[in-house]
Amino acid sequence: xxxxxxxxxxxxxxxxxxxxxxxxxxxxxxxxxxxxxxxxxxxxxxxxxxxxxxxxxxxxxxxxxxxxxxxxxxxxxxxxxxxxxxxxxxxxxxxxxxxxxxxxxxxxxxxxxxxxxxxxxxxxxxxxxxxxxxxxxxxxxxxxxxxxxxxxxxxxxxxxxxxxxxxxxxxxxxxxxxxxxxxxxxxxxxxxxxxxxxxxxxxxxxxxxxxxxxxxxxxxxxxxxxxx
Amino acid sequence: xxxxxxxxxxxxxxxxxxxxxxxxxxxxxxxxxxxxxxxxxxxxxxxxxxxxxxxxxxxxxxxxxxxxxxxxxxxxxxxxxxxxxxxxxxxxxxxxxxxxxxxxxxxxxxxxxxxxxxxxxxxxxxxxxxxxxxxxxxxxxxxxxxxxxxxxxxxxxxxxxxxxxxxxxxxxxxxxxxxxxxxxxxxxxxxxxxxxxxxxxxxxxxxxxxxxxxxxxxxxxxxxxxxx
Numbered sequence: 001x002x003x004x005x006x007x008x009x010x011x012x013x014x015x016x017x018x019x020x021x022x023x024x025x026x027x028x029x030x031x032x033x034x035x036x037x038x039x040x041x042x043x044x045x046x047x048x049x050x051x052x053x054x055x056x057x058x059x060x061x062x063x064x065x066x067x068x069x070x071x072x073x074x075x076x077x078x079x080x081x082x083x084x085x086x087x088x089x090x091x092x093x094x095x096x097x098x099x100x101x102x103x104x105x106x107x108x109x110x111x112x113x114x115x116x117x118x119x120x121x122x123x124x125x126x127x128x129x130x131x132x133x134x135x136x137x138x139x140x141x142x143x144x145x146x147x148x149x150x151x152x153x154x155x156x157x158x159x160x161x162x163x164x165x166x167x168x169x170x171x172x173x174x175x176x177x178x179x180x181x182x183x184x185x186x187x188x189x190x191x192x193x194x195x196x197x198x199x200x201x202x203x204x205x206x207x208x209x210x211x212x213x214x215x216x217x218x219x220x221x222x223x224x225x226x227x228x
Numbered sequence: 229x230x231x232x233x234x235x236x237x238x239x240x241x242x243x244x245x246x247x248x249x250x251x252x253x254x255x256x257x258x259x260x261x262x263x264x265x266x267x268x269x270x271x272x273x274x275x276x277x278x279x280x281x282x283x284x285x286x287x288x289x290x291x292x293x294x295x296x297x298x299x300x301x302x303x304x305x306x307x308x309x310x311x312x313x314x315x316x317x318x319x320x321x322x323x324x325x326x327x328x329x330x331x332x333x334x335x336x337x338x339x340x341x342x343x344x345x346x347x348x349x350x351x352x353x354x355x356x357x358x359x360x361x362x363x364x365x366x367x368x369x370x371x372x373x374x375x376x377x378x379x380x381x382x383x384x385x386x387x388x389x390x391x392x393x394x395x396x397x398x399x400x401x402x403x404x405x406x407x408x409x410x411x412x413x414x415x416x417x418x419x420x421x422x423x424x425x426x427x428x429x430x431x432x433x434x435x436x437x438x439x440x441x442x443x444x445x446x447x448x449x450x451x452x453x454x455x456x
Contacts, residue, residue, distance in 0.1 A: 085317060086315060086316060087315045087318070088402045089313060089314030089315055089317055089402055089406065090315070090317025090320075091402065092318075092393075092399075092400065092401055092402035093317060093324070095396060096321070096390075096393045097324075099388070099389035099393055100328060102389070103389045104332065161330070161331045161332075162324075165320075169320055172320065172324065173317060173320055174316045174319065174320035178317065
């Protein structure tokens, strides 16, 4: 099994939040996978996958694209392994969490990190990234960067429900970590992979939660190094 | 079993969003309950409950206050009946949904509805309500009302994740309605109970979802009448 991931200049620091969902999900299922680093411009060249984004899971000669489809595939094809969702209600939770975390967290965090992501990329990816992201932002990367702290503040203001939930349960998924936690953890790995900025406060429940997530699966997430 | 609810001038139109959670949860469990209408000022007078808010569930001579505690009580004490959560992952979902819907939906909807709520109250409740809510809002009820449509717009902008979820599943809880749906439905009953304002667009998935919720349990929710 191969998991194609997105990297910049450093091929060991795959920073895609969506790839981290798949990577943690594979570890949750106890499955070994070969990681294949790609730059943005290399993704569409991958024969057979017909995908513009990662993660892409290659399995038995076929390709599964989109992190949600990968999660469903793993849950259905490895049903003898620990469940990613914890049943139908948990699957409904993950589906909802996917949307709510995108809208309330990923969007402001993207604005916070976009310039740092740009600086992390291979030279060959930069023109594409600048053009596509500036169109999406409606402003230059440099202008977005000038508002980095304001955007971080917008992101942080949205953390209240997540911190409150973690006051009464150990993980977002309940007593044990599962797919909803991997959705959230992907955001933290994304930020850590491209930026020195600390996105949560030390007294946040999420800070404590992240430390526990970092320790899962022999410290898998710690492959991403903290920047000075 | 008695469920104490909040009413204004019309004792048949209990509009508390939190009471509706409990009311739907009781119906989900197939339990019969006597509804007891109270005004705001009558709640603290209820002997033995030691509560300032509804819902209050009286059961076997004891009182359970707080909608979440009532849900947990029903789930644990009537475990042979249909589950409110659908297991541990579903319980984690309900706990998270409770917080995220409060922060992103109830807060702006409160600002949208506050003046309509005031007008719905008994005369005896109005001074208390005005003083406590104006302190919370930092402005007069009339000033909040002037911004009703702006606040409704803030609320509506937050509906994207809920509408997206309902594109791929029939209910927020999954294939069947459960407690997460009752949390959401409480918001709609609250708005319907005090205001003629329509809080969702006809082409929203939530509009279609609400119609299904209105039909549950012999149309229980339809006790709240649509205003002209």
